Amino acid sequence: MTDQPSLSFFARFWLAFVCFWRIWFDQAFAQAVLPVREADKASKLPSGVPPSELPAGPTEQKPPEKKEPVAALPPEREHAPALQILAMLQREGRFIDFLQEDVAAFPDADVGVAARIVHEGCRKVLRQYLTLEPVLPQSEGDRVNVPAGFDAQRTRLTGNVAGQPPYTGVLKHRGWVTTAVKFPTTSPAMDPRVLAPAEVELP
Known part of the structure; x- marks a missing residue:
């Protein structure tokens, strides 16, 4: 050559x-x-190394894909758990019926009988689907200490609140906290707005 x-x-x-x-x-x-x-x-590749084993060069960066915004749930679906609780309280204790009545027109004895029925059914729902514990273990009326840095969501101060914690006061209500929830799942085909169906008795 x-x-x-x-x-x-x-x-x-x-x-x-x-x-x-x-x-x-x-x-x-x-x-x-x-x-x-x-x-x-x-001719510029390293000797003895096949091109397939060489590290790949920088790849072209693709623009990030635009994600479609998630459609907001309708109100009845967004609040379905709360509506489910109401439906359970109605089914077991006639809770909505009791609240919708104008009890001022009834004698105290009749209101007491109705309240007993509502209490029994609603208590059954709470015990079946929720595990509840008091926020504070002391009995109501006991003197309790509220330390510095207390959780204001769990302990609410009333009366003459002045200065900085720690505080000492009388326990008026022990509070409640949910430690377990066991609500059953509901079918998407059911309308959560229906808290109680209308009942029609046929002859």
């Missing part, structure tokens, strides 16, 4: 200029130059 004469800077510049435009507008010329380009790339 004969030695090729070296090209000057201006000769290389002119050759690059001509090739650049010919590659743009002459498909056959570009196809002929491509093997030379591939051979030049292969």
Whole structure:
């Protein structure tokens, strides 16, 4: 193979200029130059390492996909758990019926009998589906200490509240906290707005 004469800077510049435009507008010329380009790339690979095992170059970053906004639940579905509790209290203790009545027109004895029925049914719901414990273990009427940094959501101060904790006061109500919830799941096909169906007795 004969030695090729070296090209000057201006000769290389002119050759690059001509090739650049010919590659743009002459498909056959570009196809002929491509093997030379591939051979030049292969000659620069590390010896003994196949191209498939070389680390991949930087990939083109794709723009993040736009996520469709999640449709807001209708009010009846968003508040379905609360409506479910009302339905249970109604089913077991006629809770809604009792609250919808104008008890002011009834004698105290009749109100007491109705309240006993409501109390029994609603208490059954609480014990079946919720585990409740008092916030404070002391008995109502005992003197209790409220330390500094107390949880204001669990302990509410009443009366003459002044200065900074710790405080000492009388326990008026022990409070309640739920430690376990065992509500059954409801079918999506059911309308949670129906707290109690209408009852029609057929002859």
